Amino acid sequence: MLPFIVHDARFNALVFGHALLEKLWTGCRWAEGPAYFPAGRYLVWSDIPNNRMMRFDETDGSVSVFRQPSQSSNGNTRDRQGRLVSCEHGARRVSRTEHDGSITVLADRFEGRRLNSPNDVIVKSDDSIWFSDPTYGIDSNYEGTAAESEIGASNVYRIDGRSGAISCVITDRVKPNGLAFSPDESILYVADTGTTHFPEMPSTISAYTMNADGMPVNPRLFATCPDGLFDGFRGDVHGNIWTSSGRSVFCFAPDDTHIGTIPVGEIVGNVCFGGIARNRLYICGQTSLYSLFLNTTG
Numbered sequence: 001m002l003p004f005i006v007h008d009a010r011f012n013a014l015v016f017g018h019a020l021l022e023k024l025w026t027g028c029r030w031a032e033g034p035a036y037f038p039a040g041r042y043l044v045w046s047d048i049p050n051n052r053m054m055r056f057d058e059t060d061g062s063v064s065v066f067r068q069p070s071q072s073s074n075g076n077t078r079d080r081q082g083r084l085v086s087c088e089h090g091a092r093r094v095s096r097t098e099h100d101g102s103i104t105v106l107a108d109r110f111e112g113r114r115l116n117s118p119n120d121v122i123v124k125s126d127d128s129i130w131f132s133d134p135t136y137g138i139d140s141n142y143e144g145t146a147a148e149s150e151i152g153a154s155n156v157y158r159i160d161g162r163s164g165a166i167s168c169v170i171t172d173r174v175k176p177n178g179l180a181f182s183p184d185e186s187i188l189y190v191a192d193t194g195t196t197h198f199p200e201m202p203s204t205i206s207a208y209t210m211n212a213d214g215m216p217v218n219p220r221l222f223a224t225c226p227d228g229l230f231d232g233f234r235g236d237v238h239g240n241i242w243t244s245s246g247r248s249v250f251c252f253a254p255d256d257t258h259i260g261t262i263p264v265g266e267i268v269g270n271v272c273f274g275g276i277a278r279n280r281l282y283i284c285g286q287t288s289l290y291s292l293f294l295n296t297t298g
């Protein structure tokens with residue numbers, strides 16, 4: 001049985017009929033935030049309710065605890081200098097793990113008020129860091145520590161790569177979540193999981209145009225999730241979006257067409273590309289880490 005469903009012939013060029021969806025490890029409560037480190041050939045990801053980060057060693061398949069406590073970290077990414085950048089629900093901050101292992105706080109407040117609970121993070125080619133800040137880490141004691149929102153809104157922020165200054169760049173989402181730029185960085189995709197608080201709202205991904213000042217403007221609806229949530233996602237070199245979608249991974253072509261599905265069987269939180277050739281899609285599915293080799297690269 002194929003590990004995927006083809007909805008559009010374009011998907012056939014991105015997958016291998018003889019590749020398998022591999023279940024690499026299980027034992028998480030809520031797996032999220034995969035980030036791949038090519039220099040060490042390992043993947044780091046978050047197990048949010050267990051307050052730990054895990055590491056998968058690609059060379060021998062072993063898994064160990066990378067950091068515990070992890071401040072209930074959620075989204076992670078690798079910056080352009082190869083450093084780990086993490087969203088931490090517990091500390092309500094975005095941090096960077098330096099080459100010497102020390103941790104630098106990149107953002108924990110905006111205009112004097114504490115952030116809610118940074119959720120997902122990406123780095124742009126100018127070294128700026130973009131993160132979403134919904135309330136999931138302060139809504140309860142399960143994914144962080146329950147608290148009131150000091151900001152009173154869930155926004156997307158940008159940390160300047162040189163000055164470290166923090167600016168608020170998106171205020172029109174209910175619960176902004178996953179983020180990704182198109183390959184030429186002309187489009188910023190933003191998931192909105194506001195349906196967790198407003199069930200009548202669909203879970204969506206919106207596409208913002210990046211204007212000449214580097215600001216995301218004019219959002220248009222890119223995709224609506226038919227069942228469950230779009231949480232985290234990544235783009236490939238062709239501009240296709242590979243997104244969590246309920247218990248599956250959906251692939252959307254740049255023209256918004258849903259071209260393929262990878263059924264996973266657990267609620268998918270996030271994905272990232274890894275492997276020596278960056279053609280291995282790592283999938284965080286609730287309790288487990290999965291992967292599938294693709295005929296495309298991140």
Ligand code: MG
Nearest residue numbers: 119177231232
């Ligand atoms: Mg998320």
